Amino acid sequence: MDVLVAEHVAKRFGALTALRDVNLRLEKGEVLGLIGDNGAGKSTLIKVICGFHQPDSGRLVVNGQEVTLRSVDHARSLGIDTVYQGLALINELSVYHNMFLNRELRVGPLLNNRAMRRLARAHLEDMGVNIPNVNSEVAKLSGGQRQAVAVARAVYSDAKILLLDEPLAAMGAKEGTLILDLIRDLKARGEVSVIIIAHNYAQVLDVCDRVNLLQHGTITFDKPTADVSLDELTELVVAEYRARRTRGNGGG
Numbered sequence: 001m002d003v004l005v006a007e008h009v010a011k012r013f014g015a016l017t018a019l020r021d022v023n024l025r026l027e028k029g030e031v032l033g034l035i036g037d038n039g040a041g042k043s044t045l046i047k048v049i050c051g052f053h054q055p056d057s058g059r060l061v062v063n064g065q066e067v068t069l070r071s072v073d074h075a076r077s078l079g080i081d082t083v084y085q086g087l088a089l090i091n092e093l094s095v096y097h098n099m100f101l102n103r104e105l106r107v108g109p110l111l112n113n114r115a116m117r118r119l120a121r122a123h124l125e126d127m128g129v130n131i132p133n134v135n136s137e138v139a140k141l142s143g144g145q146r147q148a149v150a151v152a153r154a155v156y157s158d159a160k161i162l163l164l165d166e167p168l169a170a171m172g173a174k175e176g177t178l179i180l181d182l183i184r185d186l187k188a189r190g191e192v193s194v195i196i197i198a199h200n201y202a203q204v205l206d207v208c209d210r211v212n213l214l215q216h217g218t219i220t221f222d223k224p225t226a227d228v229s230l231d232e233l234t235e236l237v238v239a240e241y242r243a244r245r246t247r248g249n250g251g252g
């Protein structure tokens, strides 16, 4: 069953066409890798699916129902959660406040800080992430630790569709492995469907069930990862890069 379908989605920014005509589907429980050259439109597509951008045309179907996503909160209420490239953590708040942002635990009208601290610690420990103090301000963490907090927040929400925009970008090798393990765990549970943007194709092949290539605002390649090789993926993207240089423009 498809939990998400995008049909003929287009998005322009002024004269620039970021998404030309995107057709994409995501099955329940699968991990879909979205790859493509810089500027191909990957982040824009994620931002359309998470309600941040409204598409100019085309339609989105979530769990069989056509939807017009009004905002990120609206998408979240439908079970779509995102880890952005820019993270969207609040630097001045603690690790645990960030992990429970917009879904704070309460006892009556009061925040249940103790429970949030305990759960935040447990989640991070489950992930094998080393953040000594969940009371620390996020501003004081390393890039990798911040990334881990953002991923933990999304993974431990009730999201059914998880959008990860380069979740491994700021990570060291160890933390990157932890995130990949976490995605594998999610996959094993089969409840959550994931779209992951990644530039490391070996990791894509390792963790994804299927891979889509976004080229110039259109998906031009859709195959199960079992049927593609690392060389094939690399060659596809390099060819697009060369074509773009020949056209002599910066993408779009």
Ligand SMILES: Nc1ncnc2c1ncn2[C@@H]1O[C@H](COP(=O)(O)OP(=O)(O)OP(=O)(O)O)[C@@H](O)[C@H]1O
Pocket: 013, 016, 017, 018, 036, 037, 038, 039, 040, 041, 042, 043, 044, 045, 250, 251, 252
């Ligand atoms: N808010 C915006 N306003 C204007 N142009 C934008 C905006 N967001 C993205 N673009 C443009 O749309 C095109 C697609 O950008 P997008 O960030 O989706 O690409 P990407 O595939 O995610 O690239 P990268 O791999 O470099 O992150 C680019 O040319 C970019 O400059």
